[in-house]
Amino acid sequence: xxxxxxxxxxxxxxxxxxxxxxxxxxxxxxxxxxxxxxxxxxxxxxxxxxxxxxxxxxxxxxxxxxxxxxxxxxxxxxxxxxxxxxxxxxxxxxxxxxxxxxxxxxxxxxxxxxxxxxxxxxxxxxxxxxxxxxxxxxxxxxxxxxxxxxxxxxxxxxxxxxxxxxxxxxxxxxxxxxxxxxxxxxxxxxxxxxxxxxxxxxxxxxxxxxxxxxxxxxxxxxxxxxxxxxxxxxxxxxxxxxxxxxxxxxxxxxxxxxxxxxxxxxxxxxxxxxxxxxxxxxxxxxxxxxxxxxxxxxxxxxxxxxxxxxxxxxxxxxxxx
Amino acid sequence: xxxxxxxxxxxxxxxxxxxxxxxxxxxxxxxxxxxxxxxxxxxxxxxxxxxxxxxxxxxxxxxxxxxxxxxxxxxxxxxxxxxxxxxxxxxxxxxxxxxxxxxxxxxxxxxxxxxxxxxxxxxxxxxxxxxxxxxxxxxxxxxxxxxxxxxxxxxxxxxxxxxxxxxxxxxxxxxxxxxxxxxxxxxxxxxxxxxxxxxxxxxxxxxxxxxxxxxxxxxxxxxxxxxxxxxxxxxxxxxxxxxxxxxxxxxxxxxxxxxxxxxxxxxxxxxxxxxxxxxxxxxxxxxxxxxxxxxxxxxxxxxxxxxxxxxxxxxxxxxxxxxxxxxxxxxxxxxxxxxxxxxxxxxxxxxxxxxxxxxxxxxxxxxxxxxxxxxxxxxxxxxxxxxxxxxxxxxxxxxxxxxxxxxxxxxxxxxxxxxxxxxxxxxxxxxxxxxxxxxxxxxxx
Numbered sequence: 001x002x003x004x005x006x007x008x009x010x011x012x013x014x015x016x017x018x019x020x021x022x023x024x025x026x027x028x029x030x031x032x033x034x035x036x037x038x039x040x041x042x043x044x045x046x047x048x049x050x051x052x053x054x055x056x057x058x059x060x061x062x063x064x065x066x067x068x069x070x071x072x073x074x075x076x077x078x079x080x081x082x083x084x085x086x087x088x089x090x091x092x093x094x095x096x097x098x099x100x101x102x103x104x105x106x107x108x109x110x111x112x113x114x115x116x117x118x119x120x121x122x123x124x125x126x127x128x129x130x131x132x133x134x135x136x137x138x139x140x141x142x143x144x145x146x147x148x149x150x151x152x153x154x155x156x157x158x159x160x161x162x163x164x165x166x167x168x169x170x171x172x173x174x175x176x177x178x179x180x181x182x183x184x185x186x187x188x189x190x191x192x193x194x195x196x197x198x199x200x201x202x203x204x205x206x207x208x209x210x211x212x213x214x215x216x217x218x219x220x221x222x223x224x225x226x227x228x229x230x231x232x233x234x235x236x237x238x239x240x241x242x243x244x245x246x247x248x249x250x251x252x253x254x255x256x257x258x259x260x261x262x263x264x265x266x267x268x269x270x271x272x273x274x275x276x277x278x279x280x281x282x283x284x285x286x287x288x289x290x291x292x293x294x295x296x297x298x299x300x301x302x303x304x305x306x307x308x309x310x311x312x313x314x315x316x317x318x319x320x321x
Numbered sequence: 322x323x324x325x326x327x328x329x330x331x332x333x334x335x336x337x338x339x340x341x342x343x344x345x346x347x348x349x350x351x352x353x354x355x356x357x358x359x360x361x362x363x364x365x366x367x368x369x370x371x372x373x374x375x376x377x378x379x380x381x382x383x384x385x386x387x388x389x390x391x392x393x394x395x396x397x398x399x400x401x402x403x404x405x406x407x408x409x410x411x412x413x414x415x416x417x418x419x420x421x422x423x424x425x426x427x428x429x430x431x432x433x434x435x436x437x438x439x440x441x442x443x444x445x446x447x448x449x450x451x452x453x454x455x456x457x458x459x460x461x462x463x464x465x466x467x468x469x470x471x472x473x474x475x476x477x478x479x480x481x482x483x484x485x486x487x488x489x490x491x492x493x494x495x496x497x498x499x500x501x502x503x504x505x506x507x508x509x510x511x512x513x514x515x516x517x518x519x520x521x522x523x524x525x526x527x528x529x530x531x532x533x534x535x536x537x538x539x540x541x542x543x544x545x546x547x548x549x550x551x552x553x554x555x556x557x558x559x560x561x562x563x564x565x566x567x568x569x570x571x572x573x574x575x576x577x578x579x580x581x582x583x584x585x586x587x588x589x590x591x592x593x594x595x596x597x598x599x600x601x602x603x604x605x606x607x608x609x610x611x612x613x614x615x616x617x618x619x620x621x622x623x624x625x626x627x628x629x630x631x632x633x634x635x636x637x638x639x640x641x642x643x644x645x646x647x648x649x650x651x652x653x654x655x656x657x658x659x660x661x662x663x664x665x666x667x668x669x670x671x672x673x674x675x676x677x678x679x680x681x682x683x684x685x686x687x688x689x690x691x692x693x694x695x696x697x698x699x700x701x702x703x704x705x706x707x708x709x710x711x712x713x714x715x716x717x718x719x720x721x722x723x724x725x726x727x728x729x730x731x732x733x734x735x736x737x738x739x740x741x742x743x744x745x746x747x748x749x750x751x752x753x754x755x756x757x758x759x760x761x762x763x764x765x766x
Contacts, residue, residue, distance in 0.1 A: 016761070052566045054748065072569070080566040086559030091335060102327035103567035151563065 004063070005030045005159050005190035006051060011060030013046050013214075020046040021057070022214045028192055028207070030065075033185050035205035036194040037300070039308060043214040044194040045083055048163050051192075052080055065158060076105045079157030083164040083194075085148045089137040093124070093147055096136060097154060104155035111154065118150040122176070142173055149177070153184075160184060162193035166200055178204060198301035208300065212308045222300070229303045230295065232257070234276050236266040236283065237292035245286035255279060267296075269306075324568045325576050332580025336547070337587065346588050350595035354606075376464065377435060377447040378420045381428045386450050386483055391418040393479035425451060432463075439464055448476060458484060530712030531685050533635060534705045536589065538678050541643055541704070544585045545650035545670075548577055552654030552743070553663055561747045570744040574736075578647045585643065634721050635708050641725065642704025645732035646674065652739035655746030656754060677702035681709060688713035698724050700731035738763060 006028035013021045021043040028034045038044050049055045051062055053069045062069045065077060087096050094115055101111035119125035119132050124146060136144060145168070152160065162181075166174055181191050181204055195201055201208055202222065209219035218225060238246065241263060250259045250266065255274050260267040270276060276295055283290065298306070336342055376394075380387025395418050423431045428451065438444040446464015453459040460480050466472060482503035489499035555561040564573055599606065649670045657663045677696065684693040688710050697707035697716075703724045710716055745762035746754070754762065 016758075049562075049748070054562065054565045075567060078566065080563065082559060082562040082566075084559040084562065086561075086563065088335070088554070088560055089558060090339075095331075095335075099327060099331050100563065100567070103324055103564065105323065148563075 003030055004028060005032070005065055006034075006192065007063040008047075008051070009061050011047075011050055011057035011062060013043075013050060013055070013057050019214050021050070021211075024060070024211065024214070024216055026209055026216070026219070028190060030190055031185065031188050032190055032206045033181060033204055034190070034192040035201035035208040036192060036211065037196065037198065037201055037208055037304060038194070038211040039196060042211045044211065045163055046214075047211070048080075048161055048194060051161060052078065076155065077158045079152040079155065079160040081148060081152040081160075081162045081165055083167065085145060085168075087136045087144060087148060087151075090135055092133055092135055093119075093139070094132040096147065097151055100151040101154045104157075106155045114154055114156075115150070118154065122146045122150065141168070142170055145169065145173055146176075149180075153180070158189055160189060160191045162191065164195060165193050166195060166197055198299065198304055202300040210304060210307060217307050218303075225300070225303065226297045229306070230297045232270045232272070232274075233296050233298050233302070234268045234270065234279060235292060235294045235296045236268055236290070238264050238266075239289035239291050240264070242266075243286060243288060246283060246288045249279070249282045249286060252282075255282070325572050325579075328568065328573055328576025329580040329583070332551070332577055333583050336581065336584045342584070342588070346591055349588070349592045350599070354595075354599045375443075375445050376418060377438075377444055378418055379428070379431055379435065379447055379449045380420055380422045381425045381449065381451040382455055383422075383424070384455065384487065386454065386487060387420040387422060389483035389486060390448070390450060390479050391420045393483055394418050394475065436463070448480075450480070454480065455484060455487070527685055527688065527713040530688070530709040531681065533712055534678075534681050534709035537639055537642060537705050537708060538674065538681075540585050540589060540639065541646045541674060542671075544581050544643060545646045546667075547584075548581050548647050549650040549654040549663060549667060550660075551577055551581070552651050552747075553657065553660065556655065556747055557658065565747065570747060571740050574648070574651055574740055574743050577651065578644060581647065582640070582643055630718060630721075631711060634711065634725065637725055638704045638708050638728065641728040641732050645700070645704065645728060645735050646670065648732070648735045648739035652742040652746070655739075655743040656759070673701045677705045680706065684709055685713065698727065700727040703728050 004027055006026060008024060008026035011021060011024050012019070024043075024047060026047075036044050036047065046055070050057045051064070051069060053062075053075065064074050067074045069075075088099075091099075094112075097115045097118075098108065098111050101114070102108070106114075115132070116125070119130075124131040124143060131139060131143060136147065139147065152162075165177055169177060178200070181193075184191050193204075205222055207219070207221045208225060210217040218228075220228070242250075242261075250256055250261075250268065253271070255271060255278065256268055257271045258269040268279065270279065280290075280293055283293075378387045378391045378394075380390075421431060428449070432447070432449065435444065435447045439446060444464075445466055446462060449461040449463075458481065460476070462473070462476055485503045486496075486499045489502060490496055494502070555564065561573075650667065653663060653666045653670060657666050680692065680696055680702070684690070684696065684706055687693065693706065693710045696702045697710045698720075707716070707721065707724045711721055741763045742759060
């Protein structure tokens with residue numbers, strides 16, 4: 001049994017007027033919570049659709065749980081929550097769920113049992129009101145999202161793929177989603193989700209991959225990504241305003257790549273290969289009184305901005321990443 | 322296969338459980354009942370009304386012709402001579418038609434009195450018999466309902482047979498014989514001869530063929546549109562994406578077409594069964610409504626006898642024709658994003674369909690003509706025209722099979738094409754594709 005839940009090798013997808021994904025490699029270990037990060041239009045949804053074999057890549061191969069994803073049987077072990085949520089509006093909730101379960105090869109008896117469990121768990125069924133009997137269109141948006149979520153997990157998939165799962169969720173449902181992701185991981189399931197909300201990714205993910213303009217920018221465990229991108233950012237706080245001497249040091253382009261000047265607080269990014277100790281010595285030499293000098297681990301958000309930058313978001317390509 | 326079955330079951334159950342399906346399915350038979358029984362009912366009532374009509378016969382011939390005519394008007398089936406025998410009393414014509422025997426001289430005076438009677442609504446009309454009636458069959462009717470064709474015919478028949486009876490008796494024919502001669506009714510039944518020698522009503526065959534063609538057309542429109550709406554719904558609600566992560570688009574498309582087709586067969590099955598039921602029971606039903614005396618009244622036409630081969634061919638034409646158009650409708654549904662766009666994009670498909678229906682009338686009037694021959698072989702019109710043609714007139718089995726084969730091949734082609742458009746279109750949002758883009762979709766997938 002291979003260790004990889006998802007093994008993507010060199011996939012590309014070209015549409016008439018643009019390249020959605022270019023030569024992408026991805027390795028998601030089993031049991032991991034994996035974040036696919038990128039700005040809108042980066043190719044996230046296209047990648048996810050290719051993983052699910054909804055669309056085929058022009059080149060490259062995709063293996064899921066050790067089998068090529070063109071093997072239809074493998075799809076039964078996948079749970080998918082698309083970015084654009086949708087259910088049959090006129091159908092009763094139970095019927096929709098049973099239908100979705102049957103499409104994953106679940107028999108009716110098992111499906112019915114699990115549906116009741118889930119309805120209770122997400123409080124869609126209580127003593128006074130059973131929403132399972134209601135038509136989907138009678139449910140509030142939040143409840144519809146719950147139903148869709150149940151549909152994704154009803155067949156207890158080994159690999160759960162969530163496309164922008166947090167978009168449009170109220171705080172309570174968002175928390176329920178996070179709890180579920182954690183629980184899935186505890187039970188050894190693999191979860192991959194796309195998002196452009198870095199805070200969620202940073203807290204939930206074991207590993208991440210940042211893509212922009214259809215290409216991979218970086219990937220790895222959150223810890224290693226942070227370590228690789230650490231060491232170059234220094235938080236500097238002074239007692240009093242910066243003197244011209246301090247400013248001269250901070251503007252030395254042989255030492256400092258970029259500085260975020262907030263008067264008494266500076267976030268300094270060193271040029272590659274520069275030593276933070278040199279910076280400390282030079283600042284001390286100016287006679288400034290240092291309150292804080294710290295090599296910081298950048299947040300994913302900062303890494304994202306740093307590596308993708310504002311240019312990563314192409315105008316007019318928003319919508320389906 | 323389990324997944325295909327799940328899709329079929331969903332399509333089928335969701336539609337059959339829908340209250341509109343129930344309403345339409347129940348009202349279908351009511352509609353058939355009305356269409357089949359109402360004309361019969363009305364014609365029966367019309368006959369009875371004509372009998373009950375309060376009219377006066379004015380006999381100025383002085384030969385007793387008036388009594389004969391009155392008797393024939395009151396009861397066209399019975400003998401014209403004074404009734405005799407044990408049931409004479411009960412079968413005596415009801416005293417509905419009074420006869421005024423007048424002399425030729427006082428005719429004008431009598432007539433003006435009757436005009437007043439009619440004007441006062443005490444009488445609906447009067448029939449004048451005079452020497453001209455005996456001489457050359459000229460009689461005159463005046464009344465409120467002077468334009469009623471049914472009544473006029475009835476009066477003419479009564480007068481003709483009464484005059485004829487008198488002449489025959491004058492020529493020495495025994496009264497009873499004369500009577501039976503004048504009561505001879507002629508009815509030319511047009512009988513159709515088929516290859517197997519079986520027969521049926523010729524007119525019935527054409528009407529039956531027309532009904533079949535019309536039903537196929539309605540079925541294709543109704544269920545084709547249902548498919549279009551279904552695909553569009555899956556697309557706009559984005560359910561399609563969830564489904565496509567579980568099953569191949571081809572399975573989804575096939576399940577849809579089969580499921581909706583099964584709904585169609587169910588609905589038409591119910592309709593045909595209830596139509597046959599009402600047809601079979603029509604005599605009793607009419608009897609129950611208007612009274613047993615009318616139960617034997619003539620109604621419309623007889624169902625032509627249909628050979629098993631024809632029935633099989635009809636069902637196959639429905640299935641293949643439906644599949645052909647259903648997959649085209651599905652492709653249209655996958656191409657567009659809104660119902661408004663769908664209404665536009667569906668036009669070409671509808672035009673092909675309407676094109677066939679335009680020719681139903683000419684083919685019905687001439688089912689053996691060149692037009693019928695050609696249209697019943699073109700795959701797009703064959704599912705409607707060939708069933709019409711083959712029920713109206715015998716068509717060699719080989720030609721029927723060739724036509725069926727053509728429809729089948731075209732249907733398979735349509736499925737192939739639609740599956741490709743469907744696969745790409747289902748996940749494409751935004752503007753409607755141009756023809757060139759469509760072609761790229763087809764090649765791409």
